[in-house]
Amino acid sequence: MTYQIDALTGKQNTFQQMRERSVKCALWLRKQNVKPGDIIVTCTHNQLESYVPFVASMYIDVCINPWNEHSSSGSIEHFFKIVKPKVIFVNGNKAATILEVATKLGVSPKIVVFDETEGFESLESILNGHFDEAEVDGFSCTTLKKNNIRETTVVLFSSGTTGLPKAIEIPHTLFTSLSRMEVPPMSPSDVGLWFGSLSWITSVLLTIHTILSYATAIKCSGFDCEKVYQMIGKYKVTWMLIETGMCNRLVKSGVLTRYNISSLKIIIYGGSVNKAELHENLVKSLPDVLIMPIYGMTETGSISYSTSTGKFGSSGRICKNNRLMIADLNTGKPLGPNMHGEICTKSLTMMNGYYRDPENTKNIFDKDGWFHTGDLGYYDEDGYIFIVDRIKQLIKCKGHQVSPTEIEILLQSHPSVYESAVVPVPHLFDGQHPTAFVQKMSGAEVTAEELEQLVAMNMEDYKKLRGGVVFLENIPHVPNGKIDRKQLRNMAEIFKKK
Ligand code: ATP
Ligand code: MG
Numbered sequence: 001m002t003y004q005i006d007a008l009t010g011k012q013n014t015f016q017q018m019r020e021r022s023v024k025c026a027l028w029l030r031k032q033n034v035k036p037g038d039i040i041v042t043c044t045h046n047q048l049e050s051y052v053p054f055v056a057s058m059y060i061d062v063c064i065n066p067w068n069e070h071s072s073s074g075s076i077e078h079f080f081k082i083v084k085p086k087v088i089f090v091n092g093n094k095a096a097t098i099l100e101v102a103t104k105l106g107v108s109p110k111i112v113v114f115d116e117t118e119g120f121e122s123l124e125s126i127l128n129g130h131f132d133e134a135e136v137d138g139f140s141c142t143t144l145k146k147n148n149i150r151e152t153t154v155v156l157f158s159s160g161t162t163g164l165p166k167a168i169e170i171p172h173t174l175f176t177s178l179s180r181m182e183v184p185p186m187s188p189s190d191v192g193l194w195f196g197s198l199s200w201i202t203s204v205l206l207t208i209h210t211i212l213s214y215a216t217a218i219k220c221s222g223f224d225c226e227k228v229y230q231m232i233g234k235y236k237v238t239w240m241l242i243e244t245g246m247c248n249r250l251v252k253s254g255v256l257t258r259y260n261i262s263s264l265k266i267i268i269y270g271g272s273v274n275k276a277e278l279h280e281n282l283v284k285s286l287p288d289v290l291i292m293p294i295y296g297m298t299e300t301g302s303i304s305y306s307t308s309t310g311k312f313g314s315s316g317r318i319c320k321n322n323r324l325m326i327a328d329l330n331t332g333k334p335l336g337p338n339m340h341g342e343i344c345t346k347s348l349t350m351m352n353g354y355y356r357d358p359e360n361t362k363n364i365f366d367k368d369g370w371f372h373t374g375d376l377g378y379y380d381e382d383g384y385i386f387i388v389d390r391i392k393q394l395i396k397c398k399g400h401q402v403s404p405t406e407i408e409i410l411l412q413s414h415p416s417v418y419e420s421a422v423v424p425v426p427h428l429f430d431g432q433h434p435t436a437f438v439q440k441m442s443g444a445e446v447t448a449e450e451l452e453q454l455v456a457m458n459m460e461d462y463k464k465l466r467g468g469v470v471f472l473e474n475i476p477h478v479p480n481g482k483i484d485r486k487q488l489r490n491m492a493e494i495f496k497k498k
Contacts, residue, residue: 066198092117167355243481276313301349416444435467
């Protein structure tokens, strides 16, 4: 039975192969003296082999910490300062960088490559080594025998959208995130497609979900609208999970309505604000598909979800076994419906804490145990949750708070705008000014003045794009698909000086 297919090469493997290869990897890890409590790392894109150490770690109760292959050496240095892995599984093209950074910091993990790379041991040679067949056949998972479902299984770095990525201890309970939403059960005839590597929480969830349901997983990295269509048609994809910005690009490019994607049953998307226009477009153009915007964090798992019949632009209602409180930004007191404040939550799937960082762990919870998300939002009288923006991302102009997302939604309603991102640029008298970075639709024309006018005509004076409009060939994204706002903030200052 097919477990997963590499969308680009067509390479496949079965559940039987997955079990055998993962068990062998687990046995090999034990021989390397990797024990419960230790940590191992994978550094990959969304590729077939990455599940081998991932499942192996679960077999022997070792923590796994997946990194994204596109992480810069600066990020890798940051990761090594926090985690000291015993073994790292990596693609050959990154092995030398990892070794260099590890050596510089005095960390000495064993490095295993997924392909054949001179100077490094390969996963294939390990799996092709000698194993006692009876031991492989009779191997059973120690993790599943555990009673402590809150034990840390995976350590994930947050996306690093607002600063340096934070290492987060994920308990087993987090794997129930998808089943706490009204998703139809996945069955062996289902085919899931996603793009993020295991370093993204949602990819971990879908990996576990497909394994437990005996469903097929299509692995693809590098997001491209045409490719998405081809893969849905070719592999009869039924489930697709993507980042909100990618979903927006799919809709803007017209791909979803141009092609026959009749196998698709459900699109789950999240990671950034669910724009009403996007939600409505998806529901109208794909009436037979369950459209599910979700809201969540690496630290918390999914917090809320919506459906095709939910209110457009809302991130839906809270998941089962979750609680939500909107805290006044100044007093921290709970607010009622339609009042903007910080979204706070308590849930079964809550992280165990920031990895080896008791101080930050303590600070993120208030005295009543509420986790503070750092997101600004509200709920309406029907219990629908609306996320306005990240509090840290709000632009302070002339004493007012400006939500970049609100301006982006307006800019994206312009037919010539493919994607946009608004960031602050410092200003001596006004505090900060909003600057818009814009990627045009291919072949479309629009001027900076037109877009500045659009905002000036439709929004309050302090929201005007006083920092200007900068056109880019491509809006930069962090590896999981979110807009790279740190890079854009730096670019805004450079453009201002010019
Ligand atoms: P970092 O914490 O390192 O800055 P990050 O917060 O982007 O990065 P994640 O845990 O991947 O890392 O993302 C969680 C955040 O993503 C949420 O706090 C929220 O700001 C945003 N987000 C996720 N889903 C939604 C949604 N449906 N609507 C609005 N924002 C969302
Ligand atoms: Mg965060």
